Amino acid sequence: MEFFRSSKTELKRSLGEGFAKEAVAFLNTRDGVIYIGVWEDGIVLGVESVENTMRRVRDIIRDQILPFTSGLCEIGSLLEGDRTAVFVKVRKGGLRDRGRLRPGHHPLRQESGLRPPERCPA
Numbered sequence: 001m002e003f004f005r006s007s008k009t010e011l012k013r014s015l016g017e018g019f020a021k022e023a024v025a026f027l028n029t030r031d032g033v034i035y036i037g038v039w040e041d042g043i044v045l046g047v048e049s050v051e052n053t054m055r056r057v058r059d060i061i062r063d064q065i066l067p068f069t070s071g072l073c074e075i076g077s078l079l080e081g082d083r084t085a086v087f088v089k090v091r092k093g094g095l096r097d098r099g100r101l102r103p104g105h106h107p108l109r110q111e112s113g114l115r116p117p118e119r120c121p122a
Helices: 018-029 050-064
Strands: 009-012 032-036 073-080 083-090 105-110 113-119
Touching: 009 018, 018 032, 018 050, 018 083, 050 073, 050 083
Parallel strands: 009 032
Antiparallel strands: 032 083, 073 083, 105 113
16 A cells, blocks of 8 residues: 555655644535555554554544544544554544644644644634
8 A cells, every 4th residue: 555645645754743633624614534554655654553643543533633523533543564553544623623732722633734824712
């Protein structure tokens, strides 16, 4: 499988601080997939512990994204050679599901990646 970054695909070497922003941007803009354990050039590095990474992804979605949007995210793993990457398929939410991070910014996705966040209405 070929991996490349696009308006509907984000590649992450590891699960870091930017994951929640990317997930919210897909929730607010369009469906997309985030691959964790894949270099920006598409080479699969894999993750150290698939189960731990998937648990951390679930916890981030549950604890850092409002409103509760776990039904809009599918978490899985993908074996590529002898390395395993984790993927998160994110479906665009409706207006009621508009995702946000604490303290209330709405990141949006555009062709080149994240667009500056918009402030939530008070």
